[in-house]
Amino acid sequence: MRRRRTSGIVRPSGPGAVMLRGLLFAVLALFCLYYLVPLFVMVATSLKSLEEIRAGSFLSLPREITFDAWGKAWNAACVGVRCDGLEPYVWNSVLMTVPAVAISTILGALNGYALTKWRFPGADIIFALILFGAFIPFQVILLPMARTLGQLGLAGSVPGLILVHTVYGLAFTTLFFRNFFIGVSDGILQAAKVDGAGFFGIFFGIVLPMSLPAIVVTVIWQFTQIWNDFLFGVAFTVGDSNPVTVALNNVVNTSTGVKEYNVDMAAAIIAGLPTLLVYVVAGAYFVRGLSAGAVKG
Amino acid sequence: MAAGIRLESVRKFFGANEVIKGIDLEIEPGEFVVLVGPSGCGKSTLLNLIAGLETLSSGHVFIGGQKVDTTPPRDRDIAMVFQSYALYPTKTVRQNITFGMETRRIPKAHQDAAVEEFTHLLQIDRFLQRKPGQLSGGQRQRVAMGRALVRNPAVFLFDEPLSNLDAKLRIEMRTEIKKLHQRLGKTAVYVTHDQIEAMTLATRIAVMDNGHIRQVADPATIYENPVDLFVAGFMGSPPMNMIRGRLVRDGGLFFAPLGDRDGVRFPIAAAEAARIGAPDGQEVVLGLRPETIFAAGTELPGPDRFVFERPVAVVEPTGPDTMIVFEIGGQDLIARVRPEDAHPPGTPFRFEVDMGKAKLFDAGTGLRI
Amino acid sequence: MQRAVFLKSLRQGVERRLPLIVVSPLFALSLFFVYGFIAWTAYISLTKSGVMPVYTFDGLAQYERLWATPRWYVALKNLFIFSSLFIGISMAIGILLAILLDQRIRIEGMIRTIYLYPMALSFIVTGTVWKWILNPGLGIERLMRQAGFENFTFDWLVNSDFAIYTVVIAAVWQSSGYAMALFLAGLRSVDDEILKAAAIDGAGPWLVYSGIVLPMLRPVFLSTVIILAHLAIKSFDLVVALTGGGPGYATDMPATFMYAFAFQRSELGVAAASAVMMLMTVSAIIVPYLYSELRGTRK
Numbered sequence: 001m002r003r004r005r006t007s008g009i010v011r012p013s014g015p016g017a018v019m020l021r022g023l024l025f026a027v028l029a030l031f032c033l034y035y036l037v038p039l040f041v042m043v044a045t046s047l048k049s050l051e052e053i054r055a056g057s058f059l060s061l062p063r064e065i066t067f068d069a070w071g072k073a074w075n076a077a078c079v080g081v082r083c084d085g086l087e088p089y090v091w092n093s094v095l096m097t098v099p100a101v102a103i104s105t106i107l108g109a110l111n112g113y114a115l116t117k118w119r120f121p122g123a124d125i126i127f128a129l130i131l132f133g134a135f136i137p138f139q140v141i142l143l144p145m146a147r148t149l150g151q152l153g154l155a156g157s158v159p160g161l162i163l164v165h166t167v168y169g170l171a172f173t174t175l176f177f178r179n180f181f182i183g184v185s186d187g188i189l190q191a192a193k194v195d196g197a198g199f200f201g202i203f204f205g206i207v208l209p210m211s212l213p214a215i216v217v218t219v220i221w222q223f224t225q226i227w228n229d230f231l232f233g234v235a236f237t238v239g240d241s242n243p244v245t246v247a248l249n250n251v252v253n254t255s256t257g258v259k260e261y262n263v264d265m266a267a268a269i270i271a272g273l274p275t276l277l278v279y280v281v282a283g284a285y286f287v288r289g290l291s292a293g294a295v296k297g
Numbered sequence: 298m299a300a301g302i303r304l305e306s307v308r309k310f311f312g313a314n315e316v317i318k319g320i321d322l323e324i325e326p327g328e329f330v331v332l333v334g335p336s337g338c339g340k341s342t343l344l345n346l347i348a349g350l351e352t353l354s355s356g357h358v359f360i361g362g363q364k365v366d367t368t369p370p371r372d373r374d375i376a377m378v379f380q381s382y383a384l385y386p387t388k389t390v391r392q393n394i395t396f397g398m399e400t401r402r403i404p405k406a407h408q409d410a411a412v413e414e415f416t417h418l419l420q421i422d423r424f425l426q427r428k429p430g431q432l433s434g435g436q437r438q439r440v441a442m443g444r445a446l447v448r449n450p451a452v453f454l455f456d457e458p459l460s461n462l463d464a465k466l467r468i469e470m471r472t473e474i475k476k477l478h479q480r481l482g483k484t485a486v487y488v489t490h491d492q493i494e495a496m497t498l499a500t501r502i503a504v505m506d507n508g509h510i511r512q513v514a515d516p517a518t519i520y521e522n523p524v525d526l527f528v529a530g531f532m533g534s535p536p537m538n539m540i541r542g543r544l545v546r547d548g549g550l551f552f553a554p555l556g557d558r559d560g561v562r563f564p565i566a567a568a569e570a571a572r573i574g575a576p577d578g579q580e581v582v583l584g585l586r587p588e589t590i591f592a593a594g595t596e597l598p599g600p601d602r603f604v605f606e607r608p609v610a611v612v613e614p615t616g617p618d619t620m621i622v623f624e625i626g627g628q629d630l631i632a633r634v635r636p637e638d639a640h641p642p643g644t645p646f647r648f649e650v651d652m653g654k655a656k657l658f659d660a661g662t663g664l665r666i
Numbered sequence: 667m668q669r670a671v672f673l674k675s676l677r678q679g680v681e682r683r684l685p686l687i688v689v690s691p692l693f694a695l696s697l698f699f700v701y702g703f704i705a706w707t708a709y710i711s712l713t714k715s716g717v718m719p720v721y722t723f724d725g726l727a728q729y730e731r732l733w734a735t736p737r738w739y740v741a742l743k744n745l746f747i748f749s750s751l752f753i754g755i756s757m758a759i760g761i762l763l764a765i766l767l768d769q770r771i772r773i774e775g776m777i778r779t780i781y782l783y784p785m786a787l788s789f790i791v792t793g794t795v796w797k798w799i800l801n802p803g804l805g806i807e808r809l810m811r812q813a814g815f816e817n818f819t820f821d822w823l824v825n826s827d828f829a830i831y832t833v834v835i836a837a838v839w840q841s842s843g844y845a846m847a848l849f850l851a852g853l854r855s856v857d858d859e860i861l862k863a864a865a866i867d868g869a870g871p872w873l874v875y876s877g878i879v880l881p882m883l884r885p886v887f888l889s890t891v892i893i894l895a896h897l898a899i900k901s902f903d904l905v906v907a908l909t910g911g912g913p914g915y916a917t918d919m920p921a922t923f924m925y926a927f928a929f930q931r932s933e934l935g936v937a938a939a940s941a942v943m944m945l946m947t948v949s950a951i952i953v954p955y956l957y958s959e960l961r962g963t964r965k
Contacts, residue, residue, distance in 0.1 A: 006861045007770045008351035010369050028766055031759075032780050038795045038839065039783075045798065057809050058799065111692050118685035126693050128960060133700040135952045137900050139924040139941040141703040143710065143934060147719070148703075167699045170692060199684040228788035230903040231921075235929065245790045249907055252794050261798055272791040279786035283779055286786065287847055350862050371868030383859035387881035396877075397867035444867075 046070060046265035053261050069262035073270055077263050079250045080239065086270050088240070089247035093227055096158050096243055100165035101222040107166075108173020108218060113207055115174070116181040117189055118199065127178060134171035141168075142235050149236060156238045164236060165226045172225070173218050180214035181207070217285045224275045224286070244271045299326040299484045300361030300374065300451035302347060307356035309342055316342050318508035319356070324501075326361075329478050329485045330513075333495040334505035334531070340488045341456055343505070347486060348454050349373055361451055371400070373452075376445035380457040382437045384429040384444075390416075391425040394444045401448075411447040418477075419443050435466045446477070455487040459494065471497055492532045496520065504528045521654075526663040529584050529656065535620060538585040538630045541660060546577040552657070554583075557626030566601040566652045573657065573666055580660035587620065589654045590632035593647035601653040609646045612639050621646065704945065711938035719934055728935035737915050738940065741923040744830050748919065749898035751834045752841070756894055757887075759838065760845025765875055767846070768853050778850070781843040789840065793907025796836035797823065826916035829909050833901075833917055836908055841897060845890055852886035853879060892955050899948055920944050 011017065041058055046069050048062040056063075075085035111130070115123050145164060146155070154160030184207070192202045233243040242250070248271040252264050279286050302324040309317040316339045324330050332340040345351040347358055349370035358365050365373050376397070384393050391412060398408045416422040419439045429437055438458065445453060455474075459467045475498055478485055489495055495502050496516045503513045504527070512524045523529035529537045542554040550570035551562040563583060565573070575581070593604045610629070611622040619639040621632045623646065632648055640646050657666040680687070714724045732738055763781060767774055784792060799805045802821040810818035822828035856879055864874045902921035909917040911926070918926070920940055928937035 006350070006858050006865075008345070009862070009865050010349040010352055010367060012369050013367060024766055024769055028763075028771070028777055031763060032777060035780050035784060035839070035843065038792075038799060041799055042795050053804065057812055058805055059809060107692060110688055114685040114689045120683075120686050123689075124960070126689060128956065129701075130693065130696045131956060131960075132952070133696050135896060135948060135956070136700065136704070137921065137941070137944040137948050139902075139921055139928075140707050140945045141699065142925070142941070143719075143928055143938060144703040144706040145699075167695055170696065171700075174692075198681055199688070224786060228790075230788065230790050230906070231925075234906075235925070245788050245903070248788075248794065249790050252797070252907070253910065261804070264794060265798065268791045268794040272787045275786045275788070276783065279783055280779070283782070287778075287782065345862075348862075348866065350865060370862075370865045375866065377863070377866045379859040379863060381857060381859045383857065383863035385860065385863075385878050385882075387878070387884075396864075396869070400868040400870075400873060444863075 042265045042269055046073075046262055046269055048262055050258070050260060050262060069260070069266040070270075072260070073251070073263045073266035077251050077260075077267060078254050079242070079247045080254065082239070086244055086247055086251070086267055089242055089244040090270065092158055092241060093244040096161045096165065097223060097226045100162045100169065100226050101219055103162075104166045104169035104173045104222055105215060105218050107170055108175075109177045109208065109211065109215065110203065111170070111174040112177025112179075112181050113203055114199075116178050117184075117186070117202075117207070127174070130171050130174055132171075133168065134175060138168065138231055142231075146236060156236065156241055158237075158241050160236055161232060161241075161243065164232050165229065169222050169226065173222060176218045176221065177211070177214055180211055180217075184210065213285070216282065217288050220278055220282055220285050223278060227275050247271075299482055301326045301328075301359075302452065302484065302486065303357075303359040304343075304347070305357040305359075307343070307346060307358065308354045309339075309346060309351060310354045316508050317346065317354075320508075320510055322503060322510065322513065324484060324486065326484055327482050329487065329498060329500045331487045331489060331495040331499035331502050332505055333489055333492055333502055336490055338505040339508045340490075340505045344454055344456055344486060344488045347452075348375055348377055374450050375452045375454055376448050376450040377454040377456065378441050378445050378458040380460055382429075382441040382458075382461075384437055384440055386429055389426050389428055390421065390432070390440050390443075393429065393440055394447055397444065397448050408447075411449070412443075415443050415446045419446075434462055435470070438462060438466075438470060442474075442477075446481075451484065453483055453485040455485065455489075457489055458487075460489070460491070467494075474498065492534065496532070502532075504531060506531075522665075523584075523656070524665055526582060526584070526658050529658070533586060535587050535631050535633075537656075538587065538590070539658075540583045540585070540625060540628055540630065542581060542583060542626075544573075544575055544577060544579045544581055544657075552581065552583045552655075554626040554628065556628070561605050561625065563650070563655070564601075564603055564652060565657070566655065568653075569655075569657070575666060581666065582658040582660050582663075584656040584658060585630070585650060586654065587631045587633040588618075589651040590630070590648050592634045592638035593649040595635060595638055596649070599651065599653070601651065602649055603652050604647060604649045606645055606647050609640050609642050609644055612642060614639070623648070707938045708942050710934055711942050713935060715934040715938070717932040717934070724935075728939040732936050732939045732943070735936070737918060738920075738923060740915055741918040741920050741940075744917060745899065745919050747830055748834055748837070748901070749895060751831070752837050752898050753891060753894045755834070755838045756842040756845045757890060759842040760849050760890065761880075763842075763846040764849035764853055767850055769871075778847070781846055783843070784840040785844050787840065789901075789903035790907045792836055792840045793904050796832065796839070797908050800832050800835070823909065824913055826913045829913060829917045833905055833908055837898075837901065837904055840904075841894065845894065848890045848893070849883070849886060852883045856882055889955070889959075892951055895951055896948065899944060 044060070044062055045053060045058065047065045047067070049064065049066050049068070052063060073086055075087050076083060077085045079086070079089065115127050149155045149160045149163070152160070154163060188206060189202055192206055197205060228245060229243070230245045230249070233246040234249075237243065237246065248267050251267045304320055304322040307317055307320045308315065320343065332343060334340050342351060346353055347360070349365065349368060353366055360373055360375070385396065388396065394412055394416070395408050398411070412425070413422070416425060419442055421436060421439045421443055424432060424436060424440070429440065432440065441458070459470050462470060471494060487498060499516055501513060501515055502519045504511045504519065506527050512519060512528045519528060519532055523532065526539065530539065540554050542552050545551040545553050545562060550565040550573065552565060553562050607623040607625065609621055610624055613620040613622065614636060618633045619636045621634055621639060622629055623632065624630070658664065659666055710719055711728050712724060712726070713722055714720050714727070767777060771777065800820070800823040802819075802824060807818060807820040810820070822832045860878065861874065864878055869877065900921060901919060902925065905911055905917055905919055905922050911918045911922045920943065924937050924940045924944065927933045927940065
């Protein structure tokens with residue numbers, strides 16, 4: 001995010017200004033705590049034994065660090081009736097997310113390019129209609145989608161989820177690329193057209209190489225959305241083909257046996273870690289994706 | 298009451314990058330000083346330091362005799378006009394103009410009087426209830442001026458206020474700013490990269506380059522007696538001709554252009570020659586303003602004239618004058634002649650040069666000899 | 667010879683229409699999967715469909731059933747409480763933090779990262795954590811009792827009157843950083859020279875923000891409210907993970923209501939009718955917004 005060039009303005013100094021500044025940092029620090037405490041609780045609880053959880057406070061550091069809960073969450077926790085941990089479901093999520101992200105990003109780039117740089121009659125209307133698909137409440141397509149997946153023989157399967165995420169991700173990826181391409185000067189394309197390059201020649205030769213930032217933003221956005229999805233996962237898959245978010249919810253809400261909070265927390269961390277890592281590594285691009293939600297980007 | 302401004306060894310760093318490299322400048326009350334220089338020379342930063350919009354790294358700024366190093370902008374008794382005009386888009390023209398008085402709790406009656414006086418003067422009294430977005434560029438510029446004027450400050454600061462206007466409006470507003478200054482007599486510091494604006498407006502010009510002030514003087518001195526090649530080259534359009542060559546002592550003092558095979562030697566004017574002690578053969582740069590080279594015999598004869606012949610390379614009519622480009626020793630020179638004296642390209646042309654106005658610079662340091 | 671000419675003109679024709687040819691299948695996908703499906707759902711909502719879809723027209727009977735279902739009113743009331751609190755609190759926190767972060771904070775980047783990271787998490791993860799923190803037996807309630815407040819009770823999570831507020835707490839935790847980021851981007855888009863002019867005019871920080879900067883951010887207010895409202899109406903995951911819609915159906919929202927009727931109670935007609943109601947609500951907010959946004963970018 002851009003920094004200001006007004007930071008040099010001479011401001012009043014003195015005890016009042018110092019106190020105000022102190023207050024400012026106190027409030028900022030307080031909110032840091034607010035956002036960080038749940039993360040801390042999650043990590044600390046996952047490293048405690050069940051006895052310590054029952055005995056101590058949820059805010060305390062673990063007295064004795066144990067990774068038992070992690071191990072159990074990974075390969076022994078019960079998801080419904082099956083007790084193999086989250087591992088198979090993490091792979092489901094990976095198998096679902098990678099192709100869905102790749103396909104929707106490529107198609108979105110092509111779409112955004114065709115809609116902004118080759119303005120044919122009706123392009124604006126087509127874009128508006130596609131864009132609306134990004135904002136519909138997905139409840140309205142759950143029932144027909146379930147039937148369609150059944151007819152395609154994809155019901156309850158990972159390929160079925162790939163299809164769903166690709167189709168409904170397209171609206172967003174098209175939006176991202178359209179916003180990016182609108183900022184790209186038409187002059188470059190005109191020059192390429194004069195040089196005899198065609199639709200695909202310009203796309204692969206000129207447009208795609210220069211849209212790396214847009215690709216990164218889109219991939220991160222799509223990855224986060226699809227990995228974190230719950231609605232499609234719970235509506236269109238059963239048991240073995242569940243993505244990790246659905247499995248996590250099942251672990252937490254399994255009502256049989258002793259409630260193992262440390263395992264719940266470890267499972268939550270496992271489910272949240274991939275997107276969290278992406279955020280930490282590529283935070284700036286993540287923020288750009290978020291603000292692209294405001295359509296104009 | 299106009300106030301003077303004094304800068305004492307002012308320095309400004311952005312990180313490790315020094316953008317103002319120790320500037321001393323004294324501005325008298327009522328002066329109109331123009332800071333001029335190429336982009337990135339530090340002129341806007343220097344203005345911001347005077348305004349308190351940037352914090353000094355070291356040195357001192359005095360306004361009206363008061364040291365203001367740590368004084369916030371609002372307490373410096375200044376007003377400023379910005380390049381983008383910086384009008385508040387959600388406020389009406391009237392609210393824009395009175396905002397600075399509101400924050401200072403100036404009585405309403407006084408505000409109204411000031412608004413009436415200056416909006417009338419600037420011919421924006423018809424737009425008082427409009428928002429800036431509904432005004433043209435020129436009208437916005439006037440509102441920005443009005444906002445500065447109503448506060449009746451001791452010092453006016455201008456940061457390239459005309460650079461967003463089209464050429465015609467720019468000239469109009471230039472005249473208007475000059476009129477306002479003459480009428481109000483307030484101290485003004487004006488930043489621009491346009492040397493014509495600097496020449497027309499300033500009582501004194503400070504030419505800046507790379508964080509330094511190269512020369513501070515009245516416009517005529519800056520133009521006629523630049524201290525170095527930078528100032529000489531920056532002021533004037535078309536720029537001063539700069540010919541590289543050597544000094545030749547051969548019965549008198551002559552200038553021989555480098556790479557010239559025809560053996561043209563410019564005689565240095567007697568008064569100048571007497572002053573110069575440089576040895577025979579020293580490399581120098583001869584500076585000739587285009588208007589000091591004209592068609593031979595077209596002006597009244599005077600001392601220190603020198604006539605030479607060269608073929609015309611390019612002819613560039615500008616209307617009142619015609620520029621003739623020709624070559625000496627592989628270097629392009631421009632002469633400013635009357636349109637009726639011009640010849641077509643390729644034909645020989647007899648030029649006359651007023652060597653009394655020629656300047657000599659040291660080729661190594663660029664300083665005036 | 668004629669064949670070559672024909673092929674050439676064919677190629678040119680294809681080349682000229684290539685953009686349309688590329689977009690068409692994708693557009694067809696969108697037409698089918700978005701508008702076709704909407705039409706199907708809308709039609710089902712007008713039939714007698716129960717466990718299985720039937721295609722005989724039945725008028726607005728399913729809507730009458732929907733609006734006669736007490737659970738639907740609970741869902742609507744919850745949606746109203748949840749969205750107004752969620753939007754209001756997130757906006758307030760977002761504006762406050764954005765303004766505070768705009769005060770030349772050296773470690774701004776780090777603080778921003780902390781404020782925004784919950785947005786990267788799945789609502790299921792958020793729900794799981796807050797379920798643990800708000801758990802009456804082991805979470806905040808016990809912490810306060812251990813601290814000496816023996817009668818402290820904080821059982822919102824299992825109290826049907828208050829459970830919806832726990833959803834608000836968790837949702838605000840997750841999304842207020844997003845509002846902050848949108849506002850901060852808005853603040854940063856204000857021209858520096860305007861702030862400099864305000865400093866020369868003598869406006870203090872309060873007046874700079876209340877008098878000049880925030881009024882300029884009206885479009886950001888609008889888009890933030892709309893984005894948050896959109897999140898609120900679609901919120902499904904968080905409710906499922908945090909309260910499961912319970913106790914009973916005390917924290918049901920239209921999204922969970924629709925899911926329950928479609929996949930658990932197999933009342934497709936009612937489910938479809940509730941989905942159509944959701945779509946209409948979202949459209950009423952989103953369509954004018956998209957219209958004004960797109961009109962603005964059209965060149």
